[in-house]
Amino acid sequence: MSIQLQTVTKEYMLGKTKVHALRGISMNIEQGEFVALVGPSGSGKSTTLHILGALDRPTSGDVLIQKATVANMSDKQLARLRREKIGFIFQSFNLIPVLSVFGNVEFPLLLMKTPKDERKERVMTTLKQVGLQDRAKHKTEELSGGQRQRVAIARALVTNPSIILSDEPTANLDSKNGAAILDLMEELNEGNKVTLVFATHDETIVARAKRVVHILDGQIV
Ligand SMILES: Nc1ncnc2c1ncn2[C@@H]1O[C@H](COP(=O)(O)OP(=O)(O)O)[C@@H](O)[C@H]1O
Ligand SMILES: [Mg+2]
Structure with a gap:
C-alpha cells in the first residue's frame, strides 16, 4: 500500500503552550518499501x-492512502481501511486482558467476519510464526513483556495487512526473538511485498531497512 504525506504539520496544545510536533513533513511511501x-x-x-496510519489527523497538509485523500474519507471507510489493510504494532499493546492469546489474535478476524474454520487456521498459523503456538490458551496477563509484544505482532499480521506500522517493533524482545521477528517481517516484505514502516532506535533494524528517514524537531533531515 502506498501512503503520501504532503507538508504535514501537527500541533499539540500543552496547557497554553503550542507544541510543534511536525513542521512540514513530506514523504512518499511506495508499496513494498521497508x-x-x-x-x-x-x-x-x-x-x-x-498520521501515516490515519489514527490521527494532521493540523495541516494532506495524507493520501492509495492516492485517496484521507481527509475526504468517512470514519467508517477509515475504520475499515485500518482494520483490513494496516497492521499496527505499538508500545502500548492494547491487548484485551480478559481474552486468551488466541482470542486476542482472533479479534480482528471476528470484526472482518472471517468464517470460524478459517479464523482458527489463520490464528494458529500466525501464532506459530511468532513462536507462541503453545501459549494459545493463556491469558495475556500471564505472559512476559516479550510474549505480549509477540501477541500484538500476531494480531497485526493475522489479517494479512498491506502495510505494517510499528513503533519500536523489537523493543521488549531479547535478541533471539527480536531477530526471529525481523526475519519474519523481512520475509513478508520481500515475499509478499508488505510495506514496512518502523520507528526505531534498533541498529539492526536500521541496517536491514531499505530506506532510512531521519527526523529531527518535526522535520525530515
Ligand atoms: N498528545 C500529545 N500532547 C502534547 N504533546 C505531544 C503529544 N504527543 C506528542 N507530543 C509532543 O510532540 C513531540 C513529538 O512527539 P513524538 O511524535 O512522540 O516523538 P518521538 O516518537 O520521536 O519520541 C514531542 O515534543 C512530544 O512531547
Ligand atoms: Mg515515540
Missing part, C-alpha cells in the same frame, strides 16, 4: 506513524 524512521526522542516519529 522504511526505518529514526531520530531522537521527541523528534516526531510516533506522531508521524499515527
Whole structure:
C-alpha cells in the first residue's frame, strides 16, 4: 500500500503552550518499501506513524492512502481501511486482558467476519510464526513483556495487512526473538511485498531497512 504525506504539520496544545510536533513533513511511501524512521526522542516519529496510519489527523497538509485523500474519507471507510489493510504494532499493546492469546489474535478476524474454520487456521498459523503456538490458551496477563509484544505482532499480521506500522517493533524482545521477528517481517516484505514502516532506535533494524528517514524537531533531515 502506498501512503503520501504532503507538508504535514501537527500541533499539540500543552496547557497554553503550542507544541510543534511536525513542521512540514513530506514523504512518499511506495508499496513494498521497508522504511526505518529514526531520530531522537521527541523528534516526531510516533506522531508521524499515527498520521501515516490515519489514527490521527494532521493540523495541516494532506495524507493520501492509495492516492485517496484521507481527509475526504468517512470514519467508517477509515475504520475499515485500518482494520483490513494496516497492521499496527505499538508500545502500548492494547491487548484485551480478559481474552486468551488466541482470542486476542482472533479479534480482528471476528470484526472482518472471517468464517470460524478459517479464523482458527489463520490464528494458529500466525501464532506459530511468532513462536507462541503453545501459549494459545493463556491469558495475556500471564505472559512476559516479550510474549505480549509477540501477541500484538500476531494480531497485526493475522489479517494479512498491506502495510505494517510499528513503533519500536523489537523493543521488549531479547535478541533471539527480536531477530526471529525481523526475519519474519523481512520475509513478508520481500515475499509478499508488505510495506514496512518502523520507528526505531534498533541498529539492526536500521541496517536491514531499505530506506532510512531521519527526523529531527518535526522535520525530515
Ligand atoms: N498528545 C500529545 N500532547 C502534547 N504533546 C505531544 C503529544 N504527543 C506528542 N507530543 C509532543 O510532540 C513531540 C513529538 O512527539 P513524538 O511524535 O512522540 O516523538 P518521538 O516518537 O520521536 O519520541 C514531542 O515534543 C512530544 O512531547
Ligand atoms: Mg515515540
